[in-house]
Amino acid sequence: MLVVLAIIWAVFYSQSPAYLSFQNLTNLTLQIVTTAILALGVVFVLLVGEIDLSSAVLSGVCAAVAAGLTVNSGLPLPVGIAAAVAAGMAVMFVQAQAVMFGVPSLIVTLGGMVILQGLILVVLPPEFTISVAGTPFATIASAAIPAGTSYALAAVATLAFVAYRLFQYRERLSTGSLASLTTIIVPSALVAAVLFGGVFTLTRQRGLPMPVLIVAVMLLIAWYVTTQTRYGIHLYAVGGDREAAQRAGIPVRRMVLYSFLVLGACAAVAGMVDASRQLGVSVTSGSGPLMLNAIAAAVVGGTSLFGGRGSIWSALLGALVIGSISNGVQLLGLSTEVQYFATGSVLIIAVAVDVVLTRGALLPGRR
Amino acid sequence: MTVDSEPQLSDPSDGGPHSTPLLELRKVSKHFGGVRALHEVDLTVHPGEVVALVGDNGAGKSTLVKLVSGVERPDTGEIRVRGQHARLDSPRAAAEAGIRTIFQDLSLCDNLDAVQNLFLGQERHGPVWSGRRVRRHVMEEQARRVLESLSVKLRSLNTPVVALSGGQRQGIAICRALISDPAVVILDEPTAALGVSQRGEVLDLIGRLREQGRGVVVISHDMRDVRQIADRVVVLRLGTRVAEYRRGGYTPSELVSAMTGAHEPSDD
Ligand SMILES: Nc1ncnc2c1ncn2[C@@H]1O[C@H](COP(=O)(O)OP(=O)(O)OP(=O)(O)O)[C@@H](O)[C@H]1O
Ligand SMILES: [Mg+2]
Numbered sequence: 144m145l146v147v148l149a150i151i152w153a154v155f156y157s158q159s160p161a162y163l164s165f166q167n168l169t170n171l172t173l174q175i176v177t178t179a180i181l182a183l184g185v186v187f188v189l190l191v192g193e194i195d196l197s198s199a200v201l202s203g204v205c206a207a208v209a210a211g212l213t214v215n216s217g218l219p220l221p222v223g224i225a226a227a228v229a230a231g232m233a234v235m236f237v238q239a240q241a242v243m244f245g246v247p248s249l250i251v252t253l254g255g256m257v258i259l260q261g262l263i264l265v266v267l268p269p270e271f272t273i274s275v276a277g278t279p280f281a282t283i284a285s286a287a288i289p290a291g292t293s294y295a296l297a298a299v300a301t302l303a304f305v306a307y308r309l310f311q312y313r314e315r316l317s318t319g320s321l322a323s324l325t326t327i328i329v330p331s332a333l334v335a336a337v338l339f340g341g342v343f344t345l346t347r348q349r350g351l352p353m354p355v356l357i358v359a360v361m362l363l364i365a366w367y368v369t370t371q372t373r374y375g376i377h378l379y380a381v382g383g384d385r386e387a388a389q390r391a392g393i394p395v396r397r398m399v400l401y402s403f404l405v406l407g408a409c410a411a412v413a414g415m416v417d418a419s420r421q422l423g424v425s426v427t428s429g430s431g432p433l434m435l436n437a438i439a440a441a442v443v444g445g446t447s448l449f450g451g452r453g454s455i456w457s458a459l460l461g462a463l464v465i466g467s468i469s470n471g472v473q474l475l476g477l478s479t480e481v482q483y484f485a486t487g488s489v490l491i492i493a494v495a496v497d498v499v500l501t502r503g504a505l506l507p508g509r510r
Numbered sequence: 511m512t513v514d515s516e517p518q519l520s521d522p523s524d525g526g527p528h529s530t531p532l533l534e535l536r537k538v539s540k541h542f543g544g545v546r547a548l549h550e551v552d553l554t555v556h557p558g559e560v561v562a563l564v565g566d567n568g569a570g571k572s573t574l575v576k577l578v579s580g581v582e583r584p585d586t587g588e589i590r591v592r593g594q595h596a597r598l599d600s601p602r603a604a605a606e607a608g609i610r611t612i613f614q615d616l617s618l619c620d621n622l623d624a625v626q627n628l629f630l631g632q633e634r635h636g637p638v639w640s641g642r643r644v645r646r647h648v649m650e651e652q653a654r655r656v657l658e659s660l661s662v663k664l665r666s667l668n669t670p671v672v673a674l675s676g677g678q679r680q681g682i683a684i685c686r687a688l689i690s691d692p693a694v695v696i697l698d699e700p701t702a703a704l705g706v707s708q709r710g711e712v713l714d715l716i717g718r719l720r721e722q723g724r725g726v727v728v729i730s731h732d733m734r735d736v737r738q739i740a741d742r743v744v745v746l747r748l749g750t751r752v753a754e755y756r757r758g759g760y761t762p763s764e765l766v767s768a769m770t771g772a773h774e775p776s777d778d
Contacts, residue, residue, distance in 0.1 A: 320651060371641070371644060372635070372641045392631035452621055
């Protein structure tokens with residue numbers, strides 16, 4: 144998929160050099176933030192072999208809750224944020240109960256989506272919009288970390304990564320496992336390149352935008368949890384073979400519930416970041432292509448619809464691919480059809496690749 | 511310890527080591543609705559002994575496995591582990607009693623690698639503040655030791671097990687059972703889906719379990735397997751134990767007629 148991304152960038156760059164300008168790359172990053180955060184939550188649900196259609200609308204509801212409490216009721220921002228996250232998790236908790244009861248998640252969340260579309264009308268005040276312009280709520284998106292601090296953060300993150308790798312290296316040596324220093328040097332160099340390259344690009348204008356930091360921190364936590372912990376192994380086990388996981392004593396139902404709760408929290412954050420960027424919440428918050436883009440991002444990035452395969456990076460990668468297409472189309476002033484055609488095609492190709500990888504062939508029965 | 515056992519109906523002169531049986535079933539019965547799946551079945555397994563459980567389809571073999579692996583509970587009768595009465599109410603309870611079962615489908619997660627499968631559900635992990643960080647190096651080291659003890663050869667511990675051969679997968683499933691160092695290992699049809707060389711591999715594995723002094727129960731339909739590895743053969747038919755033979759004390763046709771009831775061998 145990195146290749147696909149490179150091709151997309153090359154094509155648009157050849158049409159318009161402005162495509163890879165610092166300014167446009169920053170725009171692109173900010174455009175994909177909402178999709179990436181939501182896709183991250185979707186990845187957790189896909190990994191246990193479920194699906195969700197309701198989280199985009201839920202993100203609108205959560206944003207309405209947060210904006211209503213902070214802007215209209217005047218409560219402090221952290222209270223609003225906490226309430227939104229709690230609301231997101233509560234809604235997902237209810238839906239997960241239905242899923243664990245045996246109703247297919249596709250149906251539960253389809254129904255949930257419709258119900259939430261009604262709920263947002265209830266949560267919003269009678270005029271059906273909340274403007275957050277000029278309020279502390281707007282600073283979620285508008286705040287920026289000064290370039291100097293950003294570089295320092297990148298340096299600290301790189302050092303932490305190197306230290307963690309060294310720690311693992313020494314652990315492996317202590318039990319006589321194979322361990323090679325290249326497993327430290329190469330990834331560390333890569334991490335440093337990405338972090339400093341990213342900070343360099345994104346601080347050209349007025350420092351590192353806050354949403355970028357939010358995404359980065361969420362990805363970091365998700366990476367640790369899914370790849371380094373027992374929870375992570377169980378997450379993949381449940382997606383790989385529920386029966387086997389159950390027999391191994393893994394609480395399958397609880398793992399499914401956890402995934403939905405993670406998605407609920409991600410939806411809340413995505414909704415608040417989006418509302419803060421759009422300077423308001425309205426009936427249409429979370430509607431439109433957001434849901435499909437988030438699912439498409441996860442799948443295009445390489446997370447399987449059949450569960451058990453994929454990684455949290457697919458959220459970022461897929462969101463980048465999809466965002467890059469729409470950004471390029473808009474930059475070149477092409478018509479919207481082109482964007483839909485290209486995004487749809489990339490999605491279908493990605494799913495075809497997924498099916499081939501999972502089943503060995505596109506058509507069942509052929510080997 | 512515990513010499514309270516009255517003389518057993520079966521195996522009066524068991525060839526195995528003179529020790530308390532690791533596992534003992536006494537007059538165990540199990541009904542499913544109106545179906546009599548097991549009727550007053552006795553079974554003993556000694557350390558370092560391979561007991562084959564044979565019988566036609568529906569004879570009750572899988573039911574017996576389910577009882578001793580804690581999946582089902584017997585209606586009547588008693589299960590004893592190392593001479594002590596045992597309540598095997600759940601797979602976990604059976605595992606804690608030292609009984610591990612390798613089901614026919616192996617129950618491996620195809621998308622996980624060998625180490626993750628070996629430790630699935632019993633991962634070695636760090637404290638809660640670390641988010642229960644998996645101690646991969648410890649697991650890898652232990653995995654390598656267990657795999658080596660049964661001479662299971664894998665090219666890499668990090669590839670998903672879906673890419674491995676049937677014999678290797680069976681090997682991983684058996685090694686997984688060994689992680690908790692069980693006294694009794696039960697295998698349901700371990701060679702059913704395997705080719706000739708892999709079948710030999712698995713039979714060797716079972717031989718090594720015996721050398722390690724474990725009690726082994728093998729369910730098999732394959733008379734060659736049974737002849738080759740079993741120290742004792744227990745024949746079930748329609749839920750009752752109809753015959754029992756020691757190694758070398760039977761001919762293949764005797765075994766088959768006991769299974770099918772062609773001409774009754776002094777029992778039932
Ligand atoms: N869960 C169940 N509910 C109802 N009947 C059952 C159940 N499990 C087993 N039985 C019945 O109990 C009897 C013994 O079945 P069991 O599966 O133990 O036989 P088996 O020896 O393993 O046969 P096979 O060689 O076909 O695997 C059969 O008549 C079967 O139909
Ligand atoms: Mg059976």
